Amino acid sequence: EPEVTQTPSHQVTQMGQEVILRCVPISNHLYFYWYRQILGQKVEFLVSFYNNEISEKSEIFDDQFSVERPDGSNFTLKIRSTKLEDSAMYFCASSDTGMSNYGYTFGSGTRLTVV
Amino acid sequence: QQQVKQSPQSLIVQKGGISIINCAYENTAFDYFPWYQQFPGKGPALLIAIRPDVSEKKEGRFTISFNKSAKQFSLHIMDSQPGDSATYFCAASYNFNKFYFGSGTKLNVKP
Numbered sequence: 001e002p003e004v005t006q007t008p009s010h011q012v013t014q015m016g017q018e019v020i021l022r023c024v025p026i027s028n029h030l031y032f033y034w035y036r037q038i039l040g041q042k043v044e045f046l047v048s049f050y051n052n053e054i055s056e057k058s059e060i061f062d063d064q065f066s067v068e069r070p071d072g073s074n075f076t077l078k079i080r081s082t083k084l085e086d087s088a089m090y091f092c093a094s095s096d097t098g099m100s101n102y103g104y105t106f107g108s109g110t111r112l113t114v115v
Numbered sequence: 116q117q118q119v120k121q122s123p124q125s126l127i128v129q130k131g132g133i134s135i136i137n138c139a140y141e142n143t144a145f146d147y148f149p150w151y152q153q154f155p156g157k158g159p160a161l162l163i164a165i166r167p168d169v170s171e172k173k174e175g176r177f178t179i180s181f182n183k184s185a186k187q188f189s190l191h192i193m194d195s196q197p198g199d200s201a202t203y204f205c206a207a208s209y210n211f212n213k214f215y216f217g218s219g220t221k222l223n224v225k226p
Contacts, residue, residue: 004158033213043151043159043204045213056212091158104214106151106158 002026006092006107013082013114021077021110023092032075033093033104034067036060043091049075082114118142119207121217128224134192136220138205141186145207149214150179150190153202162203163190195224 005024013019025032034046047057049067066078075094079086089111093104120139128134140148147166151159165172165179165188172179178191192199205217 035214042218043206043214043216045215048212058213093158104161106160108156108158 002105004092004094004105004107006090006110008110009108010111011113013112015084015114016081019079019082019112021079021090021092021112023075023077023107024073025075025092025094026096026105027073029094029096029105031055031095032067032069033095034077035091035093035106036088037091037109038088046077046090079112082112084114087112087114118215119205119217121205121220123220124218125221126223128195128222130195130197130224130226132195132224134190134195134199134222134224136190136203136205136222137187138189138207138217139185139187140207140215142207142209142215143186144209145215146210147208148179148181148188149206149208150177151204151206151216153204153219159204192222195222197224197226200224 007022032049035043037043045058047061047067048055064080068076089109091109092107095104118141122137149164150162152162153159163174163177165181167183170181176193181188200223202219202221204219206214208214
């Protein structure tokens with residue numbers, strides 16, 4: 001069964017440092033997303049990406065965040081200057097045409113710890 | 116503003132019992148309502164989903180009941196098993212772009 005792969009599974013970083021979270025979406029999917037989940041809380045939308053550009057972003061996704069699809073397979077989330085409150089699980093997701101009855105496929109997440 | 120409200124926060128059910136989790140939404144433009152199951156350390160996995168043109172959808176032991184006029188939908192897990200112990204999230208979206216998730220229900224099925 002196709003999977004969304006995220007690396008690393010866990011990243012610890014110093015406050016103020018830049019981090020890049022990486023995702024390999026399912027190969028024939030066209031829509032890509034990042035969500036985050038602060039420990040014990042609900043999953044929150046960050047950004048959606050289609051046709052090499054952001055299609056929608058939340059108020060959480062401020063100027064510190066950026067996304068990129070640097071090649072045909074990877075989809076990255078960059079946080080320029082991490083803050084303590086950025087500590088969370090970050091989930092990448094992808095979907096096919098966007099009208100599937102099968103929802104997103106989520107990756108297993110990257111646990112980001114900012115110290 | 117909380118677009119999707121979920122209850123209860125936690126639920127304990129005996130093996131073989133019925134687990135019921137409820138969600139209410141605000142935006143009448145929502146047109147897709149999935150339920151996700153999440154095990155510790157894993158990403159959410161799609162369990163079952165419904166569109167607002169039907170009132171019920173059943174897949175195995177899992178059923179979604181949908182009440183469009185009340186803006187509510189619920190997940191029923193029949194014959195609950197210890198392996199069903201997980202956190203369940205309802206969600207809603209329109210145009211299948213971004214999903215609004217509920218706050219989650221931690222289900223514990225006791226043997």
